[in-house]
Amino acid sequence: MTPLKIGACLKTDEIATLRDWLFEAERDIEIQDFMSHAAVTHDREERIEAARAALDGHTGRRGIHGPFEGLDLDNKDPELRPLITARLLAALEAADRIGARQMVLHSPYDAWYQNNVFSFPGYPEKKLARVHEVLGPVVRAAEEAGITLVIENIQDVRPETRREMVESFGSQSIALSIDTGHAQLARRMSGAPPVADFVADAGARLAHVHLQDVDGHADRHWAPGEGEIEWTAVFRALSECEGAPHLVLELRDKRHILPAFAYLQARGLVT
Template structure:
């Protein structure tokens, strides 16, 4: 019989009250997604941190935050912009520490373009990786000091081993892998990537975080499980076989669909 896995959700400070009892009473995993914008990490940061502290009073589950990403490519080619991106991530790390989050999601920079052009440009892989280290090196060192893990989420990744090798290159326990099930399924349909469960199996012991969302294979829908085409039994079987249970959170576009998504997985013996 498959082990049922406890799951939580990605929420904002505005949507958390609607799901507070479900999250808090069972000590479920929670990912806060309020600290993404420029304002949230600069002018509004302290106010949001205080709101988060109050909202999290009594919370005993595992907490993460989603780091900023729009316009903040971790392999940015402009040497004047890379320090700005690093500074934004460092600000988000401080937020995570101040509210008690021990994981922060960072977006992967790998794409189908990269995979198809890997051997077309001399040194392409090495120069890209060097830029990534330039941006994330100081962030990782600070994460190590704070006891926070950076989890690298697949976005347009086609080969899961490419992102895993990037994580390996840092040689730090403060960096691990995140899998977004919907993104993996989109890559399967659009770019010939492996099935979602293979992303999980490739990650193995490095898997520390999972965004659970369903898609139709055409767009990044962030539907509740059961509304799309993902083979959830296979995905949960692979997750259950990991050495340590990752942070498991429903990441749905409409938070009101969280109960339905949870019920779908629960009724199939996959989640509690």
């Protein structure tokens, strides 16, 4: 198994503390300054300039985490759906201006959906239609900008459900993201497959991975090795992927990034 290069998720003002590790090896960086309402409205210009300054000299791959709070991709209110689209388009423009070629968005699927998919006539089709209404213009804008939207599992139970949603757009500008901790939580809470199986199902559609560990109870964002995820199996599955997904540590305590890297490196999993 060939060790894989990993990077990290950071706020702009956190980059300097890991600059040498990130910049010298051209590691993936995910900027997490554009997730809030303020970040894509009145604070956007300031955040764009700060990100561009902090990334000066970085030659690795870049992405951003897009906004998500209150921005459900299948919002049932027809008056709110255009506003959600506008928020996502504003974030996409910010991504483009800082040189990011990916934007992470949250999946609209959860255990409720999976358990009730056959309970209501037309439920899957109606949900998917709302997702297309919200996300269709964003996918088209991403195509024009050369950016890929990556859809992250949040409470997803079946990985193929989210994959089929992504495939329904028929575009190379929308792909899959896997959060390892979220997948493990779904395994414990809802009987989802193991994390490595999420990776295997994504296949060539996998473009991005959040690496974090959990205890099976809550979304801890611990360093790998502190929880219960089977990391050798996960990295074996990642090494078999046809593509080259962005691999980024998404840890709550950024002081744990380098120790997490050392833990995975000592096991021959990363470089």
